[in-house]
Amino acid sequence: MFKNILIYRIADGWKPTLKDIEEGLARVRFVSCGASQDKSFGWDSPRGEKHGTLVESVAGQWMLRLKMETKILPTSVVNRRAEERADQIEESSGRKLGRMQRKELRENALLELLPKAFTKISSLAVWISPEQQLIVIDAGSQNVADEVVSLLINCLDDLAMVPLQTNMAPASTMAAWLMSFDVPGQFDLDRECELKATDETQATVRYARHNIVIDEVRKHIQNGKMPKQLGLTWAGRISFVLNDALQIKKIKFLEGVIEKNESQDEGEDHFEADTAIVTGELSKMIPDLIEALGGELEN
Numbered sequence: 204m205f206k207n208i209l210i211y212r213i214a215d216g217w218k219p220t221l222k223d224i225e226e227g228l229a230r231v232r233f234v235s236c237g238a239s240q241d242k243s244f245g246w247d248s249p250r251g252e253k254h255g256t257l258v259e260s261v262a263g264q265w266m267l268r269l270k271m272e273t274k275i276l277p278t279s280v281v282n283r284r285a286e287e288r289a290d291q292i293e294e295s296s297g298r299k300l301g302r303m304q305r306k307e308l309r310e311n312a313l314l315e316l317l318p319k320a321f322t323k324i325s326s327l328a329v330w331i332s333p334e335q336q337l338i339v340i341d342a343g344s345q346n347v348a349d350e351v352v353s354l355l356i357n358c359l360d361d362l363a364m365v366p367l368q369t370n371m372a373p374a375s376t377m378a379a380w381l382m383s384f385d386v387p388g389q390f391d392l393d394r395e396c397e398l399k400a401t402d403e404t405q406a407t408v409r410y411a412r413h414n415i416v417i418d419e420v421r422k423h424i425q426n427g428k429m430p431k432q433l434g435l436t437w438a439g440r441i442s443f444v445l446n447d448a449l450q451i452k453k454i455k456f457l458e459g460v461i462e463k464n465e466s467q468d469e470g471e472d473h474f475e476a477d478t479a480i481v482t483g484e485l486s487k488m489i490p491d492l493i494e495a496l497g498g499e500l501e502n
Contacts, residue, residue: 204328204481207268207343207452210489211352212499213336214312214363224265224331227258227358233270237483238318244271247326250406250478261478264486265331274320282432284312319344329355338364339485346381367449371497374447377430386435387495392416393442395434395453398423407431437488445492462483 219404227389233245247270248255259266285308287301292308300308301304329351338355342348358364380386380470381396395413405499415434432446436454440460444452460481493499 204477205330205339205341205454205485206453207450208485209340209342209343209345209348209450211338211340211364212367213331213338214365217362219359219361220310220335221260221265224258224359225256225266225302227360228267228402231354232257236272236274236322239314240274241276241313241317242267242271242273244354246270247258247448259474259478261475261482263334264478265333266478267328267329267331268326268481269354270324270326273325274317275323276316281309281312281316282477285309288312291398327351329487332482332486333491335366335486337489338487343452345450353418367493368500369422369449369493369496369498370500372447373445373449373496374429374431376496377433377447378424379414381430382421382424388491389438390495392434393436393444394435395432395444396420397431397433398428399431400428403428406497408438437491441484443489449496451492456481456484 228246231245234243234248236243246257247268248257249259249266249268251268257267285305288306288311290310293300327347330336330339330341332339340348340351342351352364356364380392384392386392391415392415394410394412394415396410396413398408398420406428408428410420430447432444434442434444434454436457438444440457441454442457446452461477
């Protein structure tokens with residue numbers, strides 16, 4: 204459900220009802236790409252049900268789902284079709300085409316090929332925690348998260364949100380943890396780390412599935428390399444990678460946290476149970492991480 208997350212603080216004063224959110228999201232409900240569209244996105248049922256509700260409340264947590272459809276049409280294919288048309292025109296007319304004419308041919312080729320292109324469907328989860336006043340976006344990059352934030356603000360009246368920030372910078376704090384081989388609270392160092400020099404060399408050292416509680420790591424930090432990302436575990440229940448932009452990546456719930464109920468049928472909907480477990484665990488881990496980073500920065 205959540206593999207990579209970016210966390211946002213909801214500004215005070217936003218107190219919508221589920222009905223308010225449902226009506227707001229309905230303004231941009233997902234519709235498949237038209238013949239001439241290269242991509243389409245919109246809100247869809249979190250359960251994946253056709254015509255289902257756009258917001259689900261599970262154990263007091265509100266779940267949304269953004270669905271995206273993208274036409275797969277390589278630039279090389281479009282260029283080849285445009286060149287074929289250009290060659291035909293030049294051969295029949297006996298004259299060379301100019302830059303603007305070739306640009307127009309590429310645009311026409313794109314419109315011609317789009318209806319025949321394969322499509323790729325993807326989706327990401329958005330979790331609103333009313334009690335903690337947080338919005339958590341399952342996005343692997345800041346650019347994607349920015350697009351989701353913009354869409355949320357456009358759909359949901361009076362919503363204001365800012366990226367979560369902590370009093371201590373993640374990079375310098377991770378460096379201190381690696382120097383002491385100790386992380387506060389219920390966190391432990393895992394087996395992944397990336398260190399990068401801050402000078403013009405930008406020299407980078409990566410450890411993957413490797414013991415990082417070694418003097419070699421300390422020496423890299425002493426020589427001027429700073430952590431870009433660091434593998435951590437929380438309470439023996441969740442492993443993840445924290446980066447210097449306070450993004451949480453590669454989330455994995457460890458053995459025993461999410462177990463299949465053998466009494467359930469294979470095709471049974473596990474949405475509510477999985478959502479309750481995942482948001483319940485993350486609702487505890489996120490405040491612990493904020494505390495380990497010196498508390499939340501007050502705006």
